[in-house]
Amino acid sequence: MQGKTFPIVNEEFVLGFRPQSEWGWKIAIAFFFGELGSGLFFVSAFYDFTLGMAIGWVLVSVCKPAALFMHLGHPERAWRAIMGLGHSWISRGLLASVLFTGFGGAHIINLHYGIVTGGLAQLLMIVAMVSCVVVMIYLGFVLSYSPSISLWGSGIMPVISLTYALLGGVTLVLIFGYHTLLADNPQLLSTLKSLELGLVLLCGVIMLSFLHGAAYASEAGKASVALLLKHDFAKWFVPFVLLVGIAVTALLAYMGPTSFTAILAVAVAELIGDFALKILLFKAGLYEPAIGHSRF
Amino acid sequence: MPRWGMLFDLKRCIGCNACAVACKQENTTPTGVHFTKTVSEEIGTYPNVTRAYVPLICNHCEDAPCERACPTGATYTREDGIVMVDENKCIGCKACATACPYKNRFVLKKAPIKEGYYTKGNITPFEKQGYVRWVTGTAVKCTFCHERVSEGKEPACAATCPTEARVFGDLDDPNSKIRRLIQARKGYQPHAEFNTRPKVFYVD
Numbered sequence: 219m220q221g222k223t224f225p226i227v228n229e230e231f232v233l234g235f236r237p238q239s240e241w242g243w244k245i246a247i248a249f250f251f252g253e254l255g256s257g258l259f260f261v262s263a264f265y266d267f268t269l270g271m272a273i274g275w276v277l278v279s280v281c282k283p284a285a286l287f288m289h290l291g292h293p294e295r296a297w298r299a300i301m302g303l304g305h306s307w308i309s310r311g312l313l314a315s316v317l318f319t320g321f322g323g324a325h326i327i328n329l330h331y332g333i334v335t336g337g338l339a340q341l342l343m344i345v346a347m348v349s350c351v352v353v354m355i356y357l358g359f360v361l362s363y364s365p366s367i368s369l370w371g372s373g374i375m376p377v378i379s380l381t382y383a384l385l386g387g388v389t390l391v392l393i394f395g396y397h398t399l400l401a402d403n404p405q406l407l408s409t410l411k412s413l414e415l416g417l418v419l420l421c422g423v424i425m426l427s428f429l430h431g432a433a434y435a436s437e438a439g440k441a442s443v444a445l446l447l448k449h450d451f452a453k454w455f456v457p458f459v460l461l462v463g464i465a466v467t468a469l470l471a472y473m474g475p476t477s478f479t480a481i482l483a484v485a486v487a488e489l490i491g492d493f494a495l496k497i498l499l500f501k502a503g504l505y506e507p508a509i510g511h512s513r514f
Numbered sequence: 515m516p517r518w519g520m521l522f523d524l525k526r527c528i529g530c531n532a533c534a535v536a537c538k539q540e541n542t543t544p545t546g547v548h549f550t551k552t553v554s555e556e557i558g559t560y561p562n563v564t565r566a567y568v569p570l571i572c573n574h575c576e577d578a579p580c581e582r583a584c585p586t587g588a589t590y591t592r593e594d595g596i597v598m599v600d601e602n603k604c605i606g607c608k609a610c611a612t613a614c615p616y617k618n619r620f621v622l623k624k625a626p627i628k629e630g631y632y633t634k635g636n637i638t639p640f641e642k643q644g645y646v647r648w649v650t651g652t653a654v655k656c657t658f659c660h661e662r663v664s665e666g667k668e669p670a671c672a673a674t675c676p677t678e679a680r681v682f683g684d685l686d687d688p689n690s691k692i693r694r695l696i697q698a699r700k701g702y703q704p705h706a707e708f709n710t711r712p713k714v715f716y717v718d
Contacts, residue, residue, distance in 0.1 A: 230553075231531070231553045232553055232554055233554065233568055238611075238617075240608040240611040240612055240621060289607070289608075290605050290606050290607055290651075291605065291607075291608075291621065291622075292651050293605070295604075295605045298587075298603055298605055299585040299607065301585065301587045302584060302585040302587055305582045305583075306582065306583055306584060306609070308583070308585035312585065360609070363579070363583055363612075364579075364612050365615050366614075366705070366708065505615070505616075505617045506615065508553070508568060508616055508617075509704050
């Protein structure tokens, strides 16, 4: 097969790469809130930091569904999405989100008021944490399901979701817990900052692997990566995702002092990179041409 | 029970898009929705340039990614292999549209159906009688003109094709024209590497 370059086309009656246009900023916001909130809840839960858990719960159980409802063509039928548990990651994610909303909320209330103890409290915590992990990763599985969009159709997508969720969680715990949880615990502050730096570096490696994998997966993947690094979206991807979201965040996390202003700056940089990545993932997704090779 | 499929003879297709017009006429699909169409491909460099035509349609995959991605079960496969959508179950999440490797799922937007094609806000009688079948906000697709198939007819695109580049028939019948053409001319499926097992074949 000869190396053939196809043009990027939209609705024209021409063979070429077609950009995906069905999922856009509303789904990106839902992804952002879902991963950030579950990450915040997960990290906060290790320290019984109820404020962080509550904010994470609100992000997952209020903000994310609000964005998803805006996206749906028929939100009044949204309950039907639970029907495909056997084959659809959207259904599995919905079930996890519902369980998280119920058990996560109950776990926070129980931690605060100490209503139940023993086995029941353990059950609340375990179901909340397991469903929280599923919420963190399922969006990656939803994306990795598209075989023709090489940028997404990779097993690394759930890993990206998990890593960014944990990074966002650690970053926000540093912010919300600075005057409470971390105020009289410099050891924990130091631990979380080290964890943050490690996760940022991990995000950098995963991002390189993601771009490398997509570029060599197919012609469409190569074209998507070119969009992100050289063409239409490079002016957003390179400065916001790579520089601000990873390089600047890592540098600030490594060199920055432990003042609140410095921690806030790291968080802002990290969240900008995370959100830009979510938006650009959808913008740069390209379908393979309908027939993958030329007739001649 | 037959297992319906379609074959495209790329040597015969002249890119007239009569199939696309017939489909529009049969299904009254709104602006921007083309259940079938013929795209062109420019091959070579000047002065040795030629143009090839590639008809596209829903491949009614045996292992349809759109069906697997659908969280509500709105997308389903009939016994005769036609992949259908129950618009009363569809929630409009568009997961099918992103999962379909061939980009053959379409989301019905409100504006084209409300405004019509020709004059904004003034839909023609043809559009009026046809648009009642569509539920906006849902994801729709080619159904191989299942009403026509139930009556023993071919899908509108195949019936219209002036060069008989589209062959519709039973893939399980060893004597059917489609089956014989696939065997004689080494029919191949689009992106077979995706393991979706399309019921649409191409021959060169």
